[in-house]
Amino acid sequence: MNEMTQIKHHLTDQILIGYSAGTLPEAFSLVVATHLSMCDTCRASAQAYEAIGGSILDTETQTTLEADALAGTLAMIAKGSIATKPTVVSDVPTPLRDYVGGSLRDVKWRSVGMGVRQAVLKTSKTATARLLYIPAGAIVPDHGHRGTELTLVLQGAFRDETALFSAGDVEVANEDLNHTPVAEIGEDCICLAATDAPLRFNSWIPRIAQPFLRI
Amino acid sequence: MLKILDRPQEPGAFVYQLPYIEFRRFQLLYQKAIISVVKKIVPQNTWVQHLRRIQLDQDQKAFAELFGYFAPRVKAFLMKSGASPSMAEECTQEVMVTLWHKAHLFDPSRASVATWIFTIARNKRIDALRKQRRPEPEDLQWGPESEPEASDILVLQQEANLITQAMSALPSQQRDLIKKAYFGDLSHSEIAVETGLPLGTIKSRLRLALSKLRKTMK
Numbered sequence A: 001m002n003e004m005t006q007i008k009h010h011l012t013d014q015i016l017i018g019y020s021a022g023t024l025p026e027a028f029s030l031v032v033a034t035h036l037s038m039c040d041t042c043r044a045s046a047q048a049y050e051a052i053g054g055s056i057l058d059t060e061t062q063t064t065l066e067a068d069a070l071a072g073t074l075a076m077i078a079k080g081s082i083a084t085k086p087t088v089v090s091d092v093p094t095p096l097r098d099y100v101g102g103s104l105r106d107v108k109w110r111s112v113g114m115g116v117r118q119a120v121l122k123t124s125k126t127a128t129a130r131l132l133y134i135p136a137g138a139i140v141p142d143h144g145h146r147g148t149e150l151t152l153v154l155q156g157a158f159r160d161e162t163a164l165f166s167a168g169d170v171e172v173a174n175e176d177l178n179h180t181p182v183a184e185i186g187e188d189c190i191c192l193a194a195t196d197a198p199l200r201f202n203s204w205i206p207r208i209a210q211p212f213l214r215i
Numbered sequence B: 001m002l003k004i005l006d007r008p009q010e011p012g013a014f015v016y017q018l019p020y021i022e023f024r025r026f027q028l029l030y031q032k033a034i035i036s037v038v039k040k041i042v043p044q045n046t047w048v049q050h051l052r053r054i055q056l057d058q059d060q061k062a063f064a065e066l067f068g069y070f071a072p073r074v075k076a077f078l079m080k081s082g083a084s085p086s087m088a089e090e091c092t093q094e095v096m097v098t099l100w101h102k103a104h105l106f107d108p109s110r111a112s113v114a115t116w117i118f119t120i121a122r123n124k125r126i127d128a129l130r131k132q133r134r135p136e137p138e139d140l141q142w143g144p145e146s147e148p149e150a151s152d153i154l155v156l157q158q159e160a161n162l163i164t165q166a167m168s169a170l171p172s173q174q175r176d177l178i179k180k181a182y183f184g185d186l187s188h189s190e191i192a193v194e195t196g197l198p199l200g201t202i203k204s205r206l207r208l209a210l211s212k213l214r215k216t217m218k
């Protein structure tokens, strides 16, 4: 929990409103929920934006329900309680735990070349979420963004032209950002990233190899 | 204190109008969570108390009253979000079932009842209409030894009311734009960041509540 006080790079208000309003693609929501598990600043903002939703609901016009709606609801209640999930010890925040099937040890990594590995997580198709494993000191090649990309650091740190991103930090990159992230020396870097641009594996692999070929 | 006392109020807010001594008494009683005693001082129509009664006593009367107020609003919200009347009806009932089972998770120092129900309805919309999962942040709950303080609850509930008042004071065009975002009619990149609402105080109150929670978890 130490990293909470050290988080320097936060989500944008636009993303937080989208999360609170419930309009983000699932992959983005996963990154947001994971960051909110580590960052009370963004969590407070998200809850404030939920309060807007609350006041909209409260002042909304009403729609009549079926005459037996209350009785039907009470009957459903009588049928039993909601099963609560058992708490599992994990090295990742709860929202991510469900997607990786436990902890980082359980991730099924796929090599994408030069020591960099990734694991695409199963979400709805409007955006893609994946875990990235970048060995200490390795370069994630220069890449532009076609849409929005959120990158949350889970372990280690990376640096690009804009700043240093450590555990808990999230980088919000839009189309105008072209950058070359480099994992810091000392610890391998693991990130959770989501993008709403289509993932192009074919072009990604040669591109990732490029900087190394140049060395 | 004065600022709190002269606030005009709807359900849940009459406590602010109590004389200070009464308020203080209410506060102490609430902290002990002696519901039966609180009932004598506090009128029944506070939604926070309704949820407590559901949680502690499985009180169906409290549930029926909450249902009467919120279910028609939830149904309207779901229909504006694109649900057909029959689907909205079904989902509304499921939202209210969730409310019953999760009443113990409601934390009045972090959300108004309307806000909490909004989050349940929103998640139902994502699940039923958009067919997506909704990742939620790690749950933070008060330990068995601790409870939120009554003053935190009152301030938070008051702040929620202020947002509602500020919403109605917005130019209608701007209010409609915000509503569109919450009904799911705008993508995140179309959302305007400037809401024109005074959210600074509620954000700092929520941060305070979260840091207190973190402390009790240690």
Ligand SMILES: [Zn+2]
Binding pocket: A007, A009, A010, A011, A035, A039, A040, A041, A042, A043
């Ligand atoms: Zn943050």
